[in-house]
Amino acid sequence: MKDYTPRDWLPHEKPSLPGSPSTPEHPSLKRLAFALVGLLVALTGGLGNSLVIANLPYLQGSLGATTAEMAWLPAAYVMTNVSMNLLLVKFRQQFGLRAFTEVFLVLYALVTFAHLFVNDLNSAIAVRAAHGMVGAALTSLGLYYMIQAFPSKWRLKALVLGLGASQLALPLARLFSEDLLQIAEWRGLYLFELGMALLSLGCVFLLKLPPGDRFKTFEALDFLTFTLLASGVALLCAVLSLGRIDWWLEATWIGYASVGSIVLIMAGLAIEHNRDNPMLMTRWLGSGTMIRLGLSVILIRMVLSEQSTGAVGFMQTLNMSSQQLHSLYVVMLLGSVAGLVISALTINPKHLYLPVIISLALMATGSVMDSYSNNLTRPGNLYISQFLLAFGGTFFLGPTMIYGMGNVLSNPRNLISFSVLFGICQNLGGLIGAALLGTFQIVREKFHSSHIVEHLTLLDPRVEARVQSGGSAVGSLIADPSLRNLQGIRSLAAAATREANVLAYNDVFMLIAVIAILTMIWISIRALWLRCTTKAVAPTPAIPSVQPSGATST
Structure with missing residues (x-):
């Protein structure tokens, strides 16, 4: 299998954006392989939260939690997932796509494996938060694989399919996940997802993305901005997720969280607005x-x-x-x-x-x-x-x-x-x-x-x-x-x-x-x-x- 390097790029093969892979020509069978791997990776990332959303009422008994407490599981995932693109794009640009692919898929598999050792609600929330952080990488990874599956004249079609593939995860999870619960309750869901993660990891090791440009992007102030914005958005997500359950005007924490989210987000934006x-x-x-x-x-x-x-x-x-x-x-x-x-x-x-x-x-x-x-x-x-x-x-x-x-x-x-x-x-x-x-x-x-x-x-x-x-x-x-x-x-x-x-x-x-x-x-x-x-x-x-x-x- 040919390993494409920057010196092999033709004008139409160059990465269109910083951090994206090059787009060399591939034989038909290899294009099909890229499409299948892209679909697999996108669905693996989408199922990370969909399996929990589709089965919250059934997981409540196995974790011994109330309805309000169970709402923290999908909330914790979104709280950490939503802001990760702030760092992921720069990570791809500085360390390369292959490092991005392998590091985050390994982390995803490890976090999924950690779900098998969950015994109570607190540990479940912790691993869901970690899952949200590493799961954010899989959507863009599936998109990049799908783009490799199509010639340049169909690049827009590839973009549509790659972006939309993860949207199929929720209806799929609702179709078959109840059967997984009968295997080992909570662990049945994540035994399946662990298998998906390991299968995806093996596929991306066998079929690597073509390399893209690499250059230094991270600055020390980036991490301060990320901390402020990610914390503020996480508080906002918590308020939106739990507000109607704990009720907006009755739970004191909702008021404090709302104020905190506004302050943190505005502080992060103020820093970014004045940076060179x-x-x-x-x-x-x-x-x-x-x-x-x-x-x-x-x-x-x-x-x-x-x-x-x-x-x-x-x-x-x-x-x-x-x-x-x-x-x-x-x-x-x-x-x-x-x-x-x-x-x-x-x-x-x-x-x-x-x-x-x-x-x-x-x-x-x-x-x-x-x-x-x-x-x-x-x-x-x-x-x-x-x-x-x-x-x-x-x-x-x-x-x-x-x-x-x-x-x-x-x-x-x-x-x-x-x-x-x-x-x-x-x-x-x-x-x-x-x-x-x-x-x-x-x-x-x-x-x-x-x-x-x-x-x-x-x-x-x-x-x-x-x-x-x-x-x-x-x-x-x-x-x-x-x-x-x-x-x-x-x-x-x-x-x-x-x-x-x-x-x-x-x-x-x-x-x-x-x-x-x-x-x-x-x-x-x-x-x-x-x-x-x-x-x-x-x-x-x-x-x-x-x-x-x-x-x-x-």
Whole structure:
């Protein structure tokens, strides 16, 4: 197997960005191998958190923790994962891709192995935090392998597939992870992931990425900035993850954490803003282009929370088990795969707004369909709506990333800033969506419950009949009439709570639809404005193949 070195590079083989691999020509079989390894690595990284998210209720018993305590497991992963691109990009640039690949995959395997020795919640949170730090490297690694699998003329398609592959991890985890729990509970999940990590490690040792440029990038002040920003973002993630569980205005720590996150983030940005050679280009991040890009990613990720917080939560409220939701998870997976494939086939750098608008339209349609649910709704009634949401969730991702990359190619110094912006907006968008929708559902459930209960009186013959019916259902078990009557009242109260939850989830689905429609209108107006003003000024100049045409604003 030929080892490509810088002196072998042709003009089209040179790395397009600092820290990225060179792109030499490969034979067809080797391209297929790169694609398979890229998919394997991306899924391994995505499953790191997806296996826990999909099985939180089942892990609660094995760890002996409350619901609020279990919420710290996915929160700890995100808290350490979200800011790691600040260091990972510079690590690749200074120490090279091969060192990056091997070091972080070995660390990933070791941390996964450590999960097998978890015996309580505290140790579980510790290894989840470590997992988040090393897991951040696998998404970009999978992307680089996928890029090697395609010729230069299909580089955008490779970017879409590499970026979206990790998005398939959550529906996959929901499909098969329950079987893993039957092997050894918590350890069953991580025996599987350890196998994935070791398989990925063996594959990347056998099939190495071509080398890229290396140069000194780290400065002493980088670590101070990273400490401040990572700590501040971690506190913010903790607040967003636990706020609706501990409740926003009741838990004292939420207030302290919120203040701390603001102070730490502002201190880190202030240092970067005044540095001669900053990691984060704060002036560029504060431009209208990047603010609009970040806001659009956050809003779309909020809409995507409909599936995890909305549809799945709604089905669980109706006491649907994972086995009963199996077919729905298959539909979600098929929708995600379809969106990813069609996005790769149709990606056009001259029309990057259109896929985002289509995605929002599909997600709004799916949310409106779900908003007419009732207590007889079953997984089969959600197939079409959830397929549309899953399709939109992967269809928008590649075009959005490529749009931002256009600004990076024009000035490679913006690479770290863009990587951090995109990663933080992706993660915070999901957290904000879950926090907003979860809080809204709780508030609306209390509202509907109060309205339902105030009309329930034993003076109403229909209510009295319902109480008697609930009591007669346990007549063979309870002889005392007063206890049977009490049981009937409890049965009616449970039915009232269920109906209030159904109405609350319908409100959540409609809120998601409204957010999607408003975001779609905003992006459509922006696209129309740019088309009109761009034509009036001058034609778009030629740009590199991986840079979207006219990518000057979003």
